Amino acid sequence: xxxxxxxxxxxxxxxxxxxxxxxxxxxxxxxxxxxxxxxxxxxxxxxxxxxxxxxxxxxxxxxxxxxxxxxxxxxxxxxxxxxxxxxxxxxxxxxxxxxxxxxxxxxxxxxxxxxxxxxxxxxxxxxxxxxxxxxxxxxxxxxxxxxxxxxxxxxxxxxxxxxxxxxxxxxxxxxxxxxxxxxxxxxxxxxxxxxxxxxxxxxxxxxxxxxxxxxxxxxxxxxxxxxxxxxxxxxxxxxxxxxxxxxx
Amino acid sequence: xxxxxxxxxxxxxxxxxxxxxxxxxxxxxxxxxxxxxxxxxxxxxxxxxxxxxxxxxxxxxxxxxxxxxxxxxxxxxxxxxxxxxxxxxxxxxxxxxxxxxxxxxxxx
Numbered sequence: 001x002x003x004x005x006x007x008x009x010x011x012x013x014x015x016x017x018x019x020x021x022x023x024x025x026x027x028x029x030x031x032x033x034x035x036x037x038x039x040x041x042x043x044x045x046x047x048x049x050x051x052x053x054x055x056x057x058x059x060x061x062x063x064x065x066x067x068x069x070x071x072x073x074x075x076x077x078x079x080x081x082x083x084x085x086x087x088x089x090x091x092x093x094x095x096x097x098x099x100x101x102x103x104x105x106x107x108x109x110x111x112x113x114x115x116x117x118x119x120x121x122x123x124x125x126x127x128x129x130x131x132x133x134x135x136x137x138x139x140x141x142x143x144x145x146x147x148x149x150x151x152x153x154x155x156x157x158x159x160x161x162x163x164x165x166x167x168x169x170x171x172x173x174x175x176x177x178x179x180x181x182x183x184x185x186x187x188x189x190x191x192x193x194x195x196x197x198x199x200x201x202x203x204x205x206x207x208x209x210x211x212x213x214x215x216x217x218x219x220x221x222x223x224x225x226x227x228x229x230x231x232x233x234x235x236x237x238x239x240x241x242x243x244x245x246x247x248x
Numbered sequence: 249x250x251x252x253x254x255x256x257x258x259x260x261x262x263x264x265x266x267x268x269x270x271x272x273x274x275x276x277x278x279x280x281x282x283x284x285x286x287x288x289x290x291x292x293x294x295x296x297x298x299x300x301x302x303x304x305x306x307x308x309x310x311x312x313x314x315x316x317x318x319x320x321x322x323x324x325x326x327x328x329x330x331x332x333x334x335x336x337x338x339x340x341x342x343x344x345x346x347x348x349x350x351x352x353x354x355x356x
C-alpha cells in the first residue's frame with residue numbers, strides 16, 4: 001500500500017476521537033480494514049497507487065466517519081473511567097501502606113496523643129506469645145518498649161524510665177467492646193524484685209479486638225525481663241516481657 | 249436508550265450476520281456485498297461507528313485475535329443483541345408485509 005494515502009485518511013478520521021486509548025484502538029481497527037481491502041485490490045492486479053487510492057475511497061469521507069466515531073467514543077467517559085481506576089489504585093496503595101505501618105508497630109503512633117513522643121521509645125520487644133483466655137476474651141501482649149531520657153529525644157525527666165506495652169484483647173463476639181479494665185488489676189514484676197502498678201492509657205476498639213496501652217512509670221531499665229500481671233477476679237494472667245535478651 | 253430506526257436498516261443486516269457467526273469488520277462488508285450481489289455496498293468506514301455503538305449498547309461484544317502478524321477485532325452477538333435482532337426482524341417483517349400489501353392490493 002502506498003501508505004501515505006492510507007495514513008492521511010486514518011489521521012483525518014481518528015483525529016475526532018479525543019480519548020487517546022480509544023483513538024489508538026479505532027485506528028488499529030480501521031488500519032486492519034484498509035489493509036485487507038488493499039491486499040484484495042492488489043490481488044486483482046491493481047497497481048499499488050491505485051489500490052491505495054481505491055482503499056481510501058471505499059472507506060468514505062474521513063471527516064464523516066471520524067465524527068460518527070467521536071459521537072460513540074465520548075472523551076468524558078474515557079477520562080472518567082481512567083480517573084476512577086487511578087483513584088482505586090491510590091486507595092489500594094494507601095491501604096497497603098497503612099496496613100504495613102500498623103504491622104511494623106504503628107499502634108504506638110495511634111496512641112501518640114496519650115503516650116506522647118513515641119519516637120523516644122527504644123528497645124522495642126515484639127511479643128507473640130500464646131494468647132491467654134479470660135472470660136470472653138483472649139489476651140495477648142503484642143509489644144513493649146522502654147522509654148527514657150537516654151533514648152533519642154524524650155520528654156521523660158532525667159533518671160526516669162517508663163515501660164509501655166500494647167495489650168490486645170480479642171473476642172469472637174462482634175458486639176463485645178473492650179474488656180472493662182477498671183474492674184481488673186494490672187501490675188508488673190521484674191527480675192530485680194520490683195513490683196510496679198501498671199495503668200491503662202487510651203483504647204482502640206475494633207470489631208473482634210481492642211488494643212490498650214499499658215503504662216508502667218519509673219521502671220528500672222536495668223531489668224532483663226519483666227512479667228505483666230493481669231488479675232481479673234479469680235484469674236491471673238501473666239505475660240512475660242524480654243527486655244535485654246534474657247527471659248523469665 | 250436506542251433511537252427509533254427504520255426497519256431494514258444496516259443494524260438489522262449486521263445483527264443478522266453476527267447471529268450466524270462471529271465476524272470482523274472487513275468480513276462483514278464483503279459478506280454483505282456478496283449476499284446482496286453488490287446492492288448493499290456501503291462506504292466501509294461507516295460500519296465502525298455502528299459496530300462501536302452496538303457494542304456500547306451491549307448488543308455486541310468484541311475480542312481481538314492475532315493471526316499472521318495482524319490483529320483482527322471479532323464481534324460477537326450477545327444475548328441482548330439476539331433480543332434486538334428478534335425485535336428488528338419482527339419490525340422488518342411487519343414493514344415489508346405492509347409494503348407488499350399496498351403494492352399487491354387491487355385498486356379500489
